[in-house]
Amino acid sequence: MLFAGFNLVSAQTTKDSLQLRNFYDLSLLNGNSYQWLDELSNDIGPRLSGSTGAEKAVQWAKKELESIGLDKVWLQPVMVPKWERGAPEKAHIEGPDGSIDVPVCALGGSIATAPSGVTAEVVEVQGLDDLAKYGEDQLKGKIVFYNRPMQADLIQTFSAYGGCVDQRYAGAMEAAKYGAVGVIVRSMNLRMDDLPHTGSMSYGDLPNDKRIPAAAISTNGAALLSKMLKKDKSTQFYLKMNCKNYEEDVPSFNVIGEITGSEKPNEFMVVGGHLDSWDLGDGSHDDGAGVVQSMEVLRLMKAANYKPKHSIRVVLFMNEENGLRGGTEYAKVAKQEGEKHVFGLESDAGGFTPRGFSFDADKANFEQVQSWIPLFKPYLIHFFELGGSGADVGPLKEEGTVLAGLRPDSQRYFDHHHASNDTFDAVNKRELELGAATMTSLVYLFDTYGVIPPITNEKPLKD
Amino acid sequence: MLFAGFNLVSAQTTKDSLQLRNFYDLSLLNGNSYQWLDELSNDIGPRLSGSTGAEKAVQWAKKELESIGLDKVWLQPVMVPKWERGAPEKAHIEGPDGSIDVPVCALGGSIATAPSGVTAEVVEVQGLDDLAKYGEDQLKGKIVFYNRPMQADLIQTFSAYGGCVDQRYAGAMEAAKYGAVGVIVRSMNLRMDDLPHTGSMSYGDLPNDKRIPAAAISTNGAALLSKMLKKDKSTQFYLKMNCKNYEEDVPSFNVIGEITGSEKPNEFMVVGGHLDSWDLGDGSHDDGAGVVQSMEVLRLMKAANYKPKHSIRVVLFMNEENGLRGGTEYAKVAKQEGEKHVFGLESDAGGFTPRGFSFDADKANFEQVQSWIPLFKPYLIHFFELGGSGADVGPLKEEGTVLAGLRPDSQRYFDHHHASNDTFDAVNKRELELGAATMTSLVYLFDTYGVIPPITNEKPLKD
Numbered sequence: 001m002l003f004a005g006f007n008l009v010s011a012q013t014t015k016d017s018l019q020l021r022n023f024y025d026l027s028l029l030n031g032n033s034y035q036w037l038d039e040l041s042n043d044i045g046p047r048l049s050g051s052t053g054a055e056k057a058v059q060w061a062k063k064e065l066e067s068i069g070l071d072k073v074w075l076q077p078v079m080v081p082k083w084e085r086g087a088p089e090k091a092h093i094e095g096p097d098g099s100i101d102v103p104v105c106a107l108g109g110s111i112a113t114a115p116s117g118v119t120a121e122v123v124e125v126q127g128l129d130d131l132a133k134y135g136e137d138q139l140k141g142k143i144v145f146y147n148r149p150m151q152a153d154l155i156q157t158f159s160a161y162g163g164c165v166d167q168r169y170a171g172a173m174e175a176a177k178y179g180a181v182g183v184i185v186r187s188m189n190l191r192m193d194d195l196p197h198t199g200s201m202s203y204g205d206l207p208n209d210k211r212i213p214a215a216a217i218s219t220n221g222a223a224l225l226s227k228m229l230k231k232d233k234s235t236q237f238y239l240k241m242n243c244k245n246y247e248e249d250v251p252s253f254n255v256i257g258e259i260t261g262s263e264k265p266n267e268f269m270v271v272g273g274h275l276d277s278w279d280l281g282d283g284s285h286d287d288g289a290g291v292v293q294s295m296e297v298l299r300l301m302k303a304a305n306y307k308p309k310h311s312i313r314v315v316l317f318m319n320e321e322n323g324l325r326g327g328t329e330y331a332k333v334a335k336q337e338g339e340k341h342v343f344g345l346e347s348d349a350g351g352f353t354p355r356g357f358s359f360d361a362d363k364a365n366f367e368q369v370q371s372w373i374p375l376f377k378p379y380l381i382h383f384f385e386l387g388g389s390g391a392d393v394g395p396l397k398e399e400g401t402v403l404a405g406l407r408p409d410s411q412r413y414f415d416h417h418h419a420s421n422d423t424f425d426a427v428n429k430r431e432l433e434l435g436a437a438t439m440t441s442l443v444y445l446f447d448t449y450g451v452i453p454p455i456t457n458e459k460p461l462k463d
Numbered sequence: 464m465l466f467a468g469f470n471l472v473s474a475q476t477t478k479d480s481l482q483l484r485n486f487y488d489l490s491l492l493n494g495n496s497y498q499w500l501d502e503l504s505n506d507i508g509p510r511l512s513g514s515t516g517a518e519k520a521v522q523w524a525k526k527e528l529e530s531i532g533l534d535k536v537w538l539q540p541v542m543v544p545k546w547e548r549g550a551p552e553k554a555h556i557e558g559p560d561g562s563i564d565v566p567v568c569a570l571g572g573s574i575a576t577a578p579s580g581v582t583a584e585v586v587e588v589q590g591l592d593d594l595a596k597y598g599e600d601q602l603k604g605k606i607v608f609y610n611r612p613m614q615a616d617l618i619q620t621f622s623a624y625g626g627c628v629d630q631r632y633a634g635a636m637e638a639a640k641y642g643a644v645g646v647i648v649r650s651m652n653l654r655m656d657d658l659p660h661t662g663s664m665s666y667g668d669l670p671n672d673k674r675i676p677a678a679a680i681s682t683n684g685a686a687l688l689s690k691m692l693k694k695d696k697s698t699q700f701y702l703k704m705n706c707k708n709y710e711e712d713v714p715s716f717n718v719i720g721e722i723t724g725s726e727k728p729n730e731f732m733v734v735g736g737h738l739d740s741w742d743l744g745d746g747s748h749d750d751g752a753g754v755v756q757s758m759e760v761l762r763l764m765k766a767a768n769y770k771p772k773h774s775i776r777v778v779l780f781m782n783e784e785n786g787l788r789g790g791t792e793y794a795k796v797a798k799q800e801g802e803k804h805v806f807g808l809e810s811d812a813g814g815f816t817p818r819g820f821s822f823d824a825d826k827a828n829f830e831q832v833q834s835w836i837p838l839f840k841p842y843l844i845h846f847f848e849l850g851g852s853g854a855d856v857g858p859l860k861e862e863g864t865v866l867a868g869l870r871p872d873s874q875r876y877f878d879h880h881h882a883s884n885d886t887f888d889a890v891n892k893r894e895l896e897l898g899a900a901t902m903t904s905l906v907y908l909f910d911t912y913g914v915i916p917p918i919t920n921e922k923p924l925k926d
Contacts, residue, residue: 024616024618025616028615028616029615029616152491152492152893153487153488153491153492155487155841155842155843155897156843157893190893191892353816353872353874355843378618379618380618380619380818380846382845382846383843383845409816409872411816411891411893411894411897412891412893412894415891428874428875428878429654430615430620430653430874430875431874431875434618434874
């Protein structure tokens with residue numbers, strides 16, 4: 001019996017190995033992800049929520065998904081906020097020998113400066129906590145300059161990002177409370193260069209008349225400003241921004257495609273990325289890569305003639321960057337319709353060489369994942385850890401749902417994130433294709449072995 | 464006793480963990496490898512054996528090693544071959560609507576064409592074995608076009624390279640035997656682009672009057688030529704090359720630095736890369752990265768105030784690319800001097816994110832390496848396999864010696880290898896620094912725990 005059992009396991013393992021090999025071969029030899037990314041990045045380009053680019057991306061994705069023979073493709077309406085950058089920003093430091101231009105960009109959601117710009121002295125701080133130390137006395141009428149850098153000694157760069165991004169998100173909201181007239185934030189970038197990195201910010205409950213403009217400054221610009229402030233505390237900074245928040249939300253869509261399950265059509269597994277991007281580059285890494293990889297998962301299943309037991313959906317979420325409306329709406333509708341979602345996988349960490357996945361799962365499901373690790377070894381996929389999944393699939397979390405996020409190599413990600421160099425040429429074809437095959441393999445394994453239902457009263461290992 | 468033993472092991476593990484963390488911190492926060500690479504790549508540039516660049520690199524490396532407080536720094540003389548590209552090559556396909564220029568470059572070691580160039584019909588083959596099928600009848604007076612691509616489905620790109628490089632190395636030697644008048648080889652590149660990739664070739668014992676010129680053609684150029692040959696077998700190709708082999712070897716040097724061991728000064732551990740490069744780019748990945756990482760290993764040990772038990776040497780080898788004279792000479796001198804080398808580590812696979820090491824080691828030493836794997840996990844270093852080490856440390860192999868090669872992520876390596884885009888901007892600072900810290904960590908562990916001496920009559924697992 002033991003021997004028979006061993007043979008059964010072994011036969012299944014061989015079958016799985018061959019299936020994974022087939023997905024990787026199809027992706028590397030005849031993949032479509034790179035071609036799709038070329039179209040999304042170079043033909044459509046930037047696609048901030050509410051923009052013409054976003055609308056074009058929706059129509060393009062629908063058409064492409066319709067072309068690969070899925071069982072259903074549809075658009076799911078979702079209202080999104082609209083913000084526009086307007087004419088390029090201007091900024092300079094008033095130095096002793098004249099003014100020095102520095103590269104800045106408005107943070108997404110910021111108000112504009114007055115048409116004449118804002119000029120003020122600068123108070124450099126290392127974070128939100130410093131504001132109380134300076135107090136209104138020293139901050140009123142000033143520009144607050146948040147200059148805490150990302151920690152270079154953290155191996156996983158997303159941890160370094162997480163340790164800094166509060167400055168960008170809440171910097172203006174908090175500084176406004178002390179009477180500051182503007183905010184400059186050091187770009188979330190581990191390199192020293194001349195590119196400002198945008199990203200979302202919030203004013204929270206701050207009334208309109210209390211809001212102040214907020215910009216990112218390049219890392220080189222931040223270093224220069226800091227150096228000049230050390231020489232002369234009264235150094236002034238000039239900032240001019242032309243951005244605009246629209247009062248009314250505008251209509252947009254999540255794009256959804258489905259292969260209906262052969263055995264459990266009413267149990268859903270979702271794979272997705274976000275279709276919107278910031279406006280400075282063409283969003284190739286963030287998150288064009290995740291979009292085309294997610295599309296490729298379903299295309300590879302079709303190409304391999306693999307017929308899933310569960311219904312597998314690709315969901316291309318709208319508005320991850322500045323509202324998460326798409327992810328929120330998808331989960332809301334799923335709940336309304338009583339659609340049971342057992343698994344969600346997101347790719348939103350760049351199109352670099354895949355290293356593995358992080359999981360939001362209970363003990364039983366995480367142990368099942370561990371049993372699959374040897375299958376991934378030939379592809380140098382080694383990272384299987386508990387941790388976050390992704391912003392867009394997050395709202396699908398219920399007891400027993402397994403969520404996962406693709407974890408590519410992260411060393412170069414913040415060189416490009418939300419900046420003008422997040423462009424097609426920064427994505428390597430093979431790295432992108434390896435990611436698509438790795439995602440397909442994980443979805444295949446969950447489809448084959450199922451998600452283990454929760455035991456009542458068991459606590460999840462990680463929320 | 465068991466409990467006491469456990470505590471001892473645990474204390475040592477903690478000590479090792481902290482030591483590794485310190486090396487990574489020093490490299491990422493205050494490393495010097497990227498600055499060194501900037502100087503080597505941008506101030507010195509290409510450094511083919513026998514060139515002015517190579518001579519400058521020797522003097523630069525000696526000066527820099529002298530600046531970091533090693534116990535000894537010296538130059539080891541070595542005679543090297545000299546080859547020069549001369550004026551840029553020209554090539555075109557004679558098409559039905561006129562000639563189409565295609566990007567080519569001479570392979571290193573090739574003779575020039577006649578001053579008027581060579582024009583001939585082309586026979587496309589998939590490899591050396593095809594020559595006998597065509598025979599002298601069909602090859603005499605023709606240009607042989609080797610067009611077997613690197614296999615995209617191989618996950619480790621060095622395997623794909625190994626499966627193709629015989630065309631480049633021996634293509635001319637073999638085609639000449641059938642009376643061919645020239646050779647064009649598809650560039651060893653997994654991308655489709657317009658950059659030809661050079662590299663070494665050999666005529667073997669072929670007498671001078673039988674030698675024929677050999678060039679690499681870009682992958683796009685190869686695709687175009689192949690397409691045109693399918694339409695018209697009599698399509699002609701024009702090739703003009705101006706390169707030159709010097710008859711006499713010229714003097715050069717390996718650059719060596721040493722921290723003398725505190726307990727076993729007469730047992731040597733070597734870490735190295737090769738100082739020479741091809742001439743088209745600036746050799747930042749091949750092997751500027753390995754050079755500066757190897758220098759950084761000793762600098763990090765000094766910075767950490769770590770005093771090794773064994774003598775640790777950095778060896779910057781000359782002439783890896785087209786002769787291996789430096790690696791051969793270093794091993795020869797070591798043997799003459801009776802210097803016992805117990806460990807050699809090479810970095811010559813690019814400056815990308817490190818994934819681990821391959822080893823040339825016996826069972827006992829490889830098992831010891833396996834016990835260290837958990838120490839590397841926080842740094843996402845997971846690849847520890849038997850396999851090759853590196854060309855330059857290879858000649859140090861004796862029974863009981865452990866050799867290793869750093870294994871960075873390889874997906875982008877052949878986009879740049881031996882081409883004009885192997886330049887500084889293609890190297891990421893953090894990836895380079897992580898590699899240096901990873902190498903330092905391995906040398907530290909071998910220094911701390913020693914290389915296990917061979918048991919007589921035991922066969923090595925891998926030659």
